[in-house]
Amino acid sequence: MAVRLGKAQATAESALAEAARILAGSRLALLTGTGSDVAGARAALRLAERIGGAVDFRRDPALLALDALMAERGLIFTTPAEARARADSLLLIGPGVARSAMLAQVLKGTPLLAAPDGAERTTLWLCPGSAADTLPGFGIQDYGGDLSAIHGILALLNAAMRGHPAPGQGFGGLAPGIFEDIAGRLITARYGVVAFSPADLDALAMEALLSFVQALNQTTRAALLPVSSDAGTQTFAHVSGWLTGFPPRTGFMAGAPDYDPWRFDATRLIECGECDALLWLSSFEASAPPWRTKLPLIVICPPGAQFVRPPEVLIETAIPGNEADAEFWSEASQSLVAVKAAGPTGGLTAAAALTGILDRLETSSR
Amino acid sequence: MPDVKPRGGLWERLVGRPDPEAGGGDGSALVNGLRVAHESIEAVRLAATALIVTGPTPDWARTAALAVTGPTGDGCDAGIDRPLSPSQTPDGRPGVRVLFFAATAEALELHLAQRIWQSLFACPGAACYAGLRAGPKILLGAGLRQFGDGFELRTEIGGRRLLRLPVMDGEFVCEAKAGLAVAAIGAAALLVMGRTIAETLAACDAAAAAMREMPDVILPAPGGVTRAALKAGSRSADLAISIDEAYCPTLTALAPSALAPDAGSALRLAVNGLTVAAVAAALRAGVAVLTETGAPGGLIRLGAAPSSAGAEPHRFPLLELLA
Amino acid sequence: MIRLKGGRILDPANGRDEIGDLFIEAGRIAAPPPDPEAAARSYDLAGKIVMAGGVAMHGGLAGPNANAARALMRDAAPGTVGGIGLAYAAIGMTTAIEPALIPEHAVETHLQLGDIPFIDKAALALLGNDDALLRLIGEQHGERAIDDFLGWTIGQTQALGIAAVNPGGAAAFKDNLRAFAFEDVVPGYGVSARQIVEALIGSVQRLGLPPALHLECNNPDRPGSFVTAIEAMEAAAGLPLHLAQIQRHGFGAEGAEGFSSASAFLAEALAYHKNVSVDAGPMLFGARVALSADPARQFERSAGAGKWVVWDGEGNGGGAVPDRASETDYRHAIQWAVGLELCLLIDDPWRLALTADPAALPQIIQWLMDADARAECIARLPKPAMAMCLLPKLDREFSLYEIAAVTRAAPARILGLADRGQLGIGAVADIAVYGEQADKAAMFAAPDYVFKDGELIVEAGKVKASRVGRTLRARPVAQGQIASWLAQHDEALYGRAAGSFAVPDAFAGAESCFGDVPCRT
């Protein structure tokens, strides 16, 4: 695992000192990337607070929209394990669910808790797109439908479930009567689960799904199952939640965290030139910042990232759960888990690197 | 408001009445040959509000205003204050400002609800808004919403909370609340005595016309003038009120009379207003016409109509209205 | 050595109410040295009240439901773990319990607990709606299997004890049952709440876990809920049982509104069932977020709320529902009164733990100590509601000694934490020093000194030292024979390895934060 200053190999000590120097001299430093494990996130937040920086580890607008929905309207959801064991009716929305290993785990199970007599689960798929054939063997009923018309489709589904007047013709590539059919199946289900990938939907579509499930619960039981796999950003959101009260995008200029997803959007900050230093933290994957920028750049990630321009400081770190023990978000359980390293290397962890920078800042400020 | 005079004991009936013939020393004044009594007009406190009724044309606005202020004899005085041009109404259509008076705010709400639902709702194109926006709020069309049967809409524009009820020509729009006039008074009445019925009525007509011109008042009686004199109680135990014989020119010999000796006719001019100042202005306008008419026009005496105002009535000394 | 000199020491666990000195050495209360004047530091506490650090029995500190509450409070002031620790420490509470650790979220719960500064923490693992336990009971696997399962759960989740919230009811809610009483049966298992409670009480007793079963009964907040609580007391059959948040079960169905105080019945039943302890958390009026691990109750509450989170987990799940307790609301007035009534009616302070949000606790202490302060509040509340309550007739006022009992000695004893809640020699030197004031709310909101493990952490409202406390856990001896059954069970039903949520002895890059509490023998 290498440590570099520009193109030159360097010692960890000199890299940490240089990173600290860059951050200490910045007016508004941005900490962003694809996230980290719990210890890394905790250290990154401490560092951001110390340097009065901005934090955006919620670069995915879909996850941001799901956070906002939770805050503005709440949520009604279940866990993958419970969905697997109990959902006698499963409605999949959009192609993104097919990418989820967690969803395959759910589909593999038998809903023993809903139908002790061994009855089968009904699985419906709306707007699978080109992913229609990717979950074979689960007897999924594919309704088709055009994902670009998802708002109208969900609106008609909601109207059908509530018995509201709506045009009777087909919509979004779906035949007439399909909306009543799907709504009817969920109303008569013992426990319906609606699984979706936030990446397929925008904020309003997710809110429409939430409305659908909330209304279903007036008479029967149903829950949402958001499918997202991004360990680094999900972990960051959790840690940020309990340490600052907010998920990222937050700023620490005034000391107390300021939650503002618009202002602390990393892309906006960089494009408008509002920040003057960039720390890229990506603990699970060797990735480089997607922007072409002349800003002084500090990168903390596993070996293998390709850069257009060598970062001012590059500190390569051990992959959490693989090369080092770590706690992070598990897609399978949709909760934080503690994972023993499969092949511990004793390499530097992201947390150690970030804490190292913080220590240098403390030393130099004295 | 009916003019109800308490029935006193024998002593009061025989002795306690003011002697209309006592001149000079009683403080009265003689203006243009008309004796203006040293009496005070008493007015009662009332709950009141103003509405703006609009319609698609000036005629329909007036029709709607007449419908909603139509006499019901039910303890609610209502009348037209003045017509409004489109630039003076919330919806930019022709309108009429109307006033409503009742004994209490609760009674007023009840009457408004009935009148709005029974007449305005049915009147083509009519809409209704608060004409007073300050002060404590009362409901307009309380309970009206329920008639919408779930199809009613609520919209707020410019601080007006509007209830929108579907009707056959679109929507009936009614503002949800109006301000209550906190200092409204009513039943402030002049008592005009004259030689002949014709002369007295003509003078009262002219006075009423002048009074109606004033803002924020109505003359609740039809035509603004009434001939009824009532007292509290009756020889029959079942009746709470009966005619007041003291003011009837045909009974001067049968009962103690309060009429001036030559008076062949007496009429009453009553006014309700949103404020004391508005009522005073209207009374002053009426008194001006009556004194101008004076003895040459056949008027004999101008007094305060007997009042049933409660414990703390508002008083307008008649002589002060001469200025 | 530190000397706390001349304060009035209120230590109900050791029967002390006297002016005297305390000595601290190596983080513990020490015996008086031969020469007291030789202490390295000395605090003159003449005129001050000295109590053990408080023990908050029912905190709602950490885990997914705390996360949900934070999300819903984003436009107000979301709490942080730092804020929680500070809020407790600032009022002299030095140990707090998360009473509903959801096993599948044990890692996150402990990570959050670990980030709560100043105080010591512990968690109670939540069972009673999970498939494994219901199956073990329903299929009659026997006491040994259940003991094994509980022991295994404690080990995996690093918990101090076992809790149950609406046992059976959260599972039945997934089957669309919206109410679940004590004798109702969970569909598919043939197991009633009674059977679950009996199984858990017995098993906790056999394992010797430090705290008894921490039970939040079925059907909370409903008229007639006192019956459910009394049924649970009877089901304990003399074994130790702790009924949590008992104020939610103090309601009858009398009066025009069909909602009344039934605290007298509960208090009478408690006087008889001496094996049962309770915690009560009288409420405050104002904005609040109802946090619970009971999705059924949270869904019921959500009616009319603008936003709410409800989730079904493998066992309990839960949710958060923001609302506002209003002084003009009949039901809220009754709920307020019942919380205080129960505290005032329970004669034995050793079986009562006062619990509340740290921001609310000083005010509640004032209401308990000062009948005039209660009367002031009663006067603002709806008369018809107060007519259906006992509170206006109660004139009991807690003494400082009794407050020390219900906020320190009793909760520590109920939890089986022998080394705290008391000031005997050898106890953890968690100490709160208050200046005596007539306004008890002000007095308990701002201690003069707070010591944690002998270190001065708060002085006159200012933080003197930041520190991270321990997380207390039990280590019961279990046979471990359940492991293979569980492995098969979790794989078949959930498609996961049993114990995938296990909490390690130390998190990555950190030292172990756990402190072991001995089991009862």
Next chain:
Amino acid sequence: MSAMIFTLRFQPEQRLDLSCLTADRLDGLSEKEILALPVSTTKQPLALGELFRVTMGEPGAIRIQARYADGLDNIGLGMRRGSIVVEGGAGAYAGRRMSGGSLTIEGDVGPFAASGMTGGRLRVEGDAGDFLGGPRSGEAQGMSGGVVVVTGRAGARAGDRMRRGVIAIGGDAGDCPGSRMIAGVLAVFGNCGERPGTLMRRGTIVLGGEAAGWPPTFVENGAVELVTLHILATELKDALPPSHLAPLKGRVRKLAGDMAVLGKGEILRLAV
């Protein structure tokens, strides 16, 4: 007394937080205290006086003279009274949480103008960004009172989760105007983007032009004249040209929705 005038002398290297420039915040401050007010949005501190020339006057009448595109945030934040006129544009959150007084921006404004507004009047004489009158991310409700007039265009999601008040947009609006409306009146006199009124529960959207796409869950309910729109025309008569307002007094086509949720809202299409 004359207005208090703040003139930007040069453009700094960071956004500025001008929430300090309201009558309530400035009342009773000396010139020295005003010049020392912090306006920084980064850890590099900046005082008002380092950037602005100040002409003392009545804090109830504030003029801000600044050409700094979209870099001036929080103008009129929480203002309760008085007037503020910005000779130039404003950044994000102009008029956010204002409850009274009048705020006039003579140029364009950024996103979240009038966010969470409860009263007063905001006038934008240029274009407005996204979420005009909407909630900030994570907040439960948007504008709940007051009047907003934008003479130019507005971005996406204007009137999002609006609960009360009036928003009038003289030009076009972006996608999903009136999304999630709870109540209130949103008038777009130009065209709008996709799906006006998505998930609206109650409330009124007035649309002068065409929508790029319609949600299927709005149902036609005939064409009538509506007195309610006459009232709206009166409310806006000093704010927008008569040519905009004339169609409000004619026949409109009423669409009811969004049937995906409560379905008690309406979209009123002008000039049909």
